[in-house]
Amino acid sequence: MDMKATKKKLGMKERYRALTRDLGWESSYQDKDAIFPYVNYEGIKVHDWDKWEDPFRLTMDAYWKYQAEKERKFYAIIDAHAQNNGHLNITDARYLSALKIFLQAISPGEYAAHKGFARAGREFPGVGTQVACQMQAIDELRHAQTQIHAMSNYNRYYDGFHAFADARDRIWYTSVARSFFDDAMSAGPFEFMIAIGFSFEYVLTNLLFVPFMSGAAYNGDMATVTFGFSAQSDEARHMTLGLECIKFMLEQDPDNLPIVQAWIDKWFWRGFRVLGLVSTMMDYMLPKRVMSWREAWEIYGVENGGALFKDLARYGIRPPKGWDDAEKAIDHMSHQFMLGLYQWSFGTSFHSWIPSDEDMDWLSAKYPDTFDKYYRPRWAHIKKLKAAGTPFKNYGLARLCQCCQLPSVFTEPDDPTLTCHRETVYKGEKYQFCSDGCKDIFDNEPEKYIQSWLPMPALFSELGGDVGAWMNWVSLRDGDDNGDYDGSTDQKHFNEWRGLATSNL
Amino acid sequence: MTVKSMKDYVGVSRDRVENFNGKQLVYVSWDHHLLFASPFLLCLPPETPFAELVSGPLTALVQPDPDAAAVDWSAVEWLKDNAPFTPDFSRSLAANGIGHKDQIRFRTPGLNALLNAA
Helix, strand or coil, X not given: CCCCCCCCCCCHHHHHHHHCHHHCCCXXXXXXXXXXXXXXXXXXXXXXXXXXXXCCCCCHHHHHHHHHHHHHHXXXXXXHHHHCCHHHXXXXXXXXXXXXXXXXXXXXXXXXXXXXXXXXXXXXXXXXXXXXXXXXXXXXXHHHHXXXXXXHHHHCCCCCCCCHHHHHHHCCCCHHHHHHHHHHHCCCHHHHHHHHHHHHHHHHHHHHHHHHHHHXXXXXXXXXXXXXXXXXXXXXXXXXHHHHHHHHHHHHCCCHHHHHHHHHHHHHHHHHHHHHHHHHHHHHHCCCCCCCHHHHHHHHHHHHHHHHHHHHHHHXXXXXXXXXXXXXXXXXXXXXXXXXXXXXXXXXXCCECCCXXXXXXXXXXXXXXXXXXXXXXXXXXXXXXHHCCCCCCCCCCCCECCCCCCECCCEECCEEEEECCEEEEECCEEEEECCHHHHHHHHHCHHHHCCCCCXXXXXXXXXXXXXXXXXXXXXXXXXXXXXXXXXXXXXXXXXXXXXXHHCCC | CCCCCCCCCCCCCCCCHHHHCCCEEEEEEECCCCCCCCCEEEEECCCCEHHHHHHHHHHHHHCCCCCHHHCCCCCXXXXXXXXXXXXXXXXXXXXXXXXXXXXXXXXXXXXXXXXXXX
């Protein structure tokens, strides 16, 4: 026989081809449009899917190897954290409020991203895209899982961690993140890629993860630092996928530019609203702070974001429409949001508090133009009300924005003393918004956003305004999970247990 | 196009007035008084006299503000749909044209203890 012996192993390049591009085939008895029905209706024109670049050249077998190694390291550290009483090594139990918000609002977003990428991987016709989406779908599932596992140790000792899934579905301050992902998942595959792959991963991840993970490190939370590291190497791949997708669309056809620009405008603003939570965690909830929200915005928003949009300018992309309004809000948003969280703390599954005098001095140093002028007088008055035995609780609830679903705590871009009021009438019904950015998104696709399930109106439409019934429904245990940190069970337990660990009580 | 979709798509509003068991939502906001982080959300029957909205829930809700005691309700300036508006205190929300999810604002020029404190 004259058979040529094949090499035992494929080379890197051949293996890559065999495990990605070679997995696709031309359909013979089904029409391509019937197999990929969702790829045209958004108006994006693609002429050649083979032009899709795979910057990482990662194949599934290598992927599993890397991820398994990371998992082993991650769980070793999580075990060590549990065995070494990691729950007592944090700076102060106030820090846990940031973690609780993250677990209730952001970790479920990772899971939503997993579902979204699994779907996008099926809906895109190109093999390179399919494989990249598949890996990201698995990454996101892993991130949700590792985050939940990392934080589960705190659930054994502290309140507010036990019902994060109910909080995600039903409580009011998480709906900004939930609606962000619901909006993305109910869009077509290309818009989904802009929403998550570009806006969330590229524009926002740095502002979300980097300060959050440094915050965890500064405050002695090794469990969170560990999931941060474990996810970080994936994030580089996700950011590249998002940017690759955007460049691919822009290079395929000039008609794609206005569609992509409109998505960038929309998803920048939706992402910016999610950052409202992050700004508050950074400025108010870290007992030992890393940097102010303003400083983080300068580095990750202005410098990095600015460089990115400069890079995209050659395709005709301009910075997002809401950029200037965002800049005007930077020195206000964390204060406006924390004041809201404090006055509605009877309805939060975490604790908030009145900043101490030292905290306020730090805030006025970081926000010299705004804190003393607008926000210190309010906190001082709230402090007085508490000292008088009549702590401030706002039972008026809040007007939620029909688009971002946050309470309308934000002010006019050019008047920080006046709430921003925007409204529209669609098919005879009125809708309220927190900003021009959110109103524009609604006006562009009203049939989508009239369906928003808004938590505060639902308290009246579904539960007749019964706050106790609402607490049961969202799994919030009144007196344990909610209210002022000062006097809370978390505070009492932390001080007792930490006292046992550090003294001879 | 009112939504990007593959075929005709009609959404159903979640917060239609008929879902509120005979009541309606009204948003009330005190301009330049941001101790209250957001406009108040009230759920009231449309037959509620305007005077009752003011003397009942609104008066109770604004109490924590240091200006609350000095408010002269007969002299405040009202806005609806972000335009000047003169409510008839003796008539109902419905008769005053205050519909479901309408935003009522009021102004009290000269009163602003928390803004001037700094």
